[in-house]
Amino acid sequence: MPQSTRWGRFRESEAASGLAMISPTAIYATLLLAAPLVTIFLYSFWTDGYLTIIREFTLDNYITAWSNPAFRAVMLRSLFVSLAVTATTVILAFPVAYFVSFFVEPSKKSLWLFLITIPFWTSYLIRIFLWKVILGYNGVINSSLLSMGIISEPIQSINYSVGAVITALAHAYAPFAILPIFVALEKIDRSLLEAGRDLGESPVMTFIRVTLPLSMAGVISSVLIVFIPTIGDYVTPLLLGGPEGRMVANLIDLNFKKLDNYPMGSAIAISAMAIVVAISLLFLFVNRRFLKGAK
Amino acid sequence: MTFSAEKATMIEFKDVHKYYGDYHALRGITATIKAGEFFSLLGPSGCGKTTLLRTIAGFEGISSGAVMIDGKNMAGVPANKRPTNMVFQSYAIFPHLTVEQNVGFGLRKDPRPQAEKDKAVAEALEMVNLKGFGKRAAHALSGGQRQRVALARALILKPKVLLLDEPLSALDKKMREQMQMELIKLQRQVGITFILVTHDQEEALVMSDRIAVMFDGEIAQLADPETLYRKPASRRVADFIGTMNFLPAQIKSEAGGKVEIEAHGFGQLTLDADQVSGANAEGASIGFRPETLTILFDGQTAADRESMGTVEEVVYYGDMTYYDVRLDGTDAPMRLSMRNIPGRPVLDIKERARVAWSPSAMVLFR
Numbered sequence: 001m002p003q004s005t006r007w008g009r010f011r012e013s014e015a016a017s018g019l020a021m022i023s024p025t026a027i028y029a030t031l032l033l034a035a036p037l038v039t040i041f042l043y044s045f046w047t048d049g050y051l052t053i054i055r056e057f058t059l060d061n062y063i064t065a066w067s068n069p070a071f072r073a074v075m076l077r078s079l080f081v082s083l084a085v086t087a088t089t090v091i092l093a094f095p096v097a098y099f100v101s102f103f104v105e106p107s108k109k110s111l112w113l114f115l116i117t118i119p120f121w122t123s124y125l126i127r128i129f130l131w132k133v134i135l136g137y138n139g140v141i142n143s144s145l146l147s148m149g150i151i152s153e154p155i156q157s158i159n160y161s162v163g164a165v166i167t168a169l170a171h172a173y174a175p176f177a178i179l180p181i182f183v184a185l186e187k188i189d190r191s192l193l194e195a196g197r198d199l200g201e202s203p204v205m206t207f208i209r210v211t212l213p214l215s216m217a218g219v220i221s222s223v224l225i226v227f228i229p230t231i232g233d234y235v236t237p238l239l240l241g242g243p244e245g246r247m248v249a250n251l252i253d254l255n256f257k258k259l260d261n262y263p264m265g266s267a268i269a270i271s272a273m274a275i276v277v278a279i280s281l282l283f284l285f286v287n288r289r290f291l292k293g294a295k
Numbered sequence: 296m297t298f299s300a301e302k303a304t305m306i307e308f309k310d311v312h313k314y315y316g317d318y319h320a321l322r323g324i325t326a327t328i329k330a331g332e333f334f335s336l337l338g339p340s341g342c343g344k345t346t347l348l349r350t351i352a353g354f355e356g357i358s359s360g361a362v363m364i365d366g367k368n369m370a371g372v373p374a375n376k377r378p379t380n381m382v383f384q385s386y387a388i389f390p391h392l393t394v395e396q397n398v399g400f401g402l403r404k405d406p407r408p409q410a411e412k413d414k415a416v417a418e419a420l421e422m423v424n425l426k427g428f429g430k431r432a433a434h435a436l437s438g439g440q441r442q443r444v445a446l447a448r449a450l451i452l453k454p455k456v457l458l459l460d461e462p463l464s465a466l467d468k469k470m471r472e473q474m475q476m477e478l479i480k481l482q483r484q485v486g487i488t489f490i491l492v493t494h495d496q497e498e499a500l501v502m503s504d505r506i507a508v509m510f511d512g513e514i515a516q517l518a519d520p521e522t523l524y525r526k527p528a529s530r531r532v533a534d535f536i537g538t539m540n541f542l543p544a545q546i547k548s549e550a551g552g553k554v555e556i557e558a559h560g561f562g563q564l565t566l567d568a569d570q571v572s573g574a575n576a577e578g579a580s581i582g583f584r585p586e587t588l589t590i591l592f593d594g595q596t597a598a599d600r601e602s603m604g605t606v607e608e609v610v611y612y613g614d615m616t617y618y619d620v621r622l623d624g625t626d627a628p629m630r631l632s633m634r635n636i637p638g639r640p641v642l643d644i645k646e647r648a649r650v651a652w653s654p655s656a657m658v659l660f661r
């Protein structure tokens with residue numbers, strides 16, 4: 001009987017059919033994600049010769065990257081920007097998700113979610129250019145403030161700055177932050193909130209003691225969903241950041257293209273990734289009590 | 296009624312109406328619930344039991360009338376300020392807290408030192424037979440255990456009134472019967488007014504001091520279980536509580552506390568005036584419970600009246616046998632029940648049977 005062999009049993013098992021089902025995706029992910037990642041990882045330990053790559057193991061790239069004040073400044077700025085974006089986005093997303101979940105009629109909820117995703121209908125680039133129109137030197141804000149006589153010359157700080165990058169990114173990631181929180185809030189059994197009231201707590205205390213802890217899984221997802229991609233964002237800082245708003249992705253790009261130093265670029269990329277992973281894991285660890293235990 | 300000394304009024308509904316938009320969910324509820332009473336709201340699905348219970352808890356406003364708790368009008372008093380606690384149908388156990396934290400949830404503002412509160416939590420858990428479960432995660436509990444946690448969580452706050460919305464409906468039959476007994480004992484022990492919502496008439500009869508039977512947002516009858524069973528106020532109530540046989544009847548005369556009727560299949564009968572009950576939309580009829588009819592076996596004689604009939608259906612229940620017997624001269628079979636005592640035969644379909652009955656066990660719906 002084929003079933004009696006280990007392979008036969010495996011082929012019959014649920015695990016096998018599960019693997020078969022995800023294998024196209026898995027192969028795709030391996031080829032297009034893992035393979036480049038491994039390549040970059042290898043590059044980061046090699047050295048840039050003038051025309052060739054010297055394939056000898058070295059940690060020099062990492063040492064340079066981490067001791068270089070320019071890299072450190074850019075990395076810290078990236079962290080600052082993505083933390084600021086994350087905080088802004090999640091804090092603003094929570095009330096929106098709360099409103100849709102608790103105050104919108106059930107029959108209108110999908111309409112609201114649909115409206116929330118509307119910004120995605122225009123391309124990311126177009127949205128950034130629109131922000132340029134709004135925040136620019138002669139942009140909507142400056143010219144209206146000028147014409148109202150509130151300022152006498154255009155405000156430079158909203159144009160080509162870290163602030164502009166944060167504004168645009170927070171806007172771009174808002175739906176990503178709203179949806180997981182909304183889902184978490186939707187899952188809360190409403191009788192739990194009544195139980196909170198019944199046991200003597202005011203609406204505010206019920207929110208703090210019941211709603212908030214029960215929605216934390218969604219908040220945590222939102223934080224990671226916004227934090228991880230924004231730290232590596234490339235286009236927004238390039239177009240809105242100006243020289244003072246450059247982020248780590250722009251630095252990597254500089255090394256790969258202008259400086260033609262693949263190993264250095266790779267080392268910076270791997271370092272940035274390690275930092276993101278470390279921060280995310282730390283964040284998950286700190287919040288682990290909200291993630292355990294299903295209903 | 297366990298606390299005869301303690302008959303103060305705890306809850307009073309004064310002509311309570313409730314509209315959901317156009318829908319008239321509560322239609323003039325007027326009733327009084329006494330302190331220390333085990334009171335049930337019984338009725339079919341959608342009759343407004345939960346709505347009425349929630350007006351006491353403060354989760355539902357009322358459109359007109361008044362709800363008084365312990366002499367105070369509750370208008371404008373939010374749920375967290377009312378002297379009531381609720382055991383929810385879904386139990387509403389906080390999934391992010393342990394059993395202990397759930398039970399102690401309402402003690403945050405309690406001025407006692409933490410050690411005393413912990414002791415109170417432990418005692419509450421012991422009272423509901425959950426000693427040693429304190430550190431468990433709430434989601435690692437069975438249905439019956441959740442229900443006990445919900446009870447402990449409410450009772451630890453020593454409310455004046457405990458509200459229970461179908462607390463046993465999610466449990467299996469054995470567990471439900473056990474919990475019914477435990478709830479009765481618990482209620483006697485703590486002496487708090489319990490108000491139970493249920494659509495299970497047996498549960499209401501078993502547990503309550505008094506029962507309000509509700510139909511369509513109105514109280515059809517408010518009485519103790521025995522009155523409810525013996526003398527239902529209307530045919531609808533009679534139909535809802537237990538089984539009752541009905542036969543059409545005509546009222547011939549009423550005089551001197553006696554009612555003369557002509558009942559289909561039974562002929563001329565004389566009933567006492569207090570056997571006459573409320574309305575029946577389908578015209579006058581007499582009703583009687585299955586256990587008021589008895590099949591007579593060899594050598595037995597009827598205490599009152601006796602008729603012949605034919606067995607049409609036999610349902611054997613172990614301790615009881617239910618028969619559908621059609622009495623000679625009637626066109627519908629009647630349900631009767633016999634205890635299966637040793638030596639008593641079980642009749643077969645189509646067998647002839649002598650049936651003993653008594654006019655004094657009948658109710659006349661006019």
Ligand SMILES: Nc1ncnc2c1ncn2[C@@H]1O[C@H](COP(=O)(O)OP(=O)(O)OP(=O)(O)O)[C@@H](O)[C@H]1O
Pocket residue numbers: 315318320338339340341342343344345346347494
């Ligand atoms: N929020 C609401 N909006 C509109 N109608 C409602 C609302 N809540 C209840 N109703 C209606 O009011 C009526 C009474 O509802 P209620 O929940 O009190 O019934 P119930 O007697 O508890 O029934 P069940 O045994 O099914 O729980 C029902 O017809 C219901 O559809």
Ligand SMILES: [Mg+2]
Pocket residue numbers: 344345346
């Ligand atoms: Mg209900």
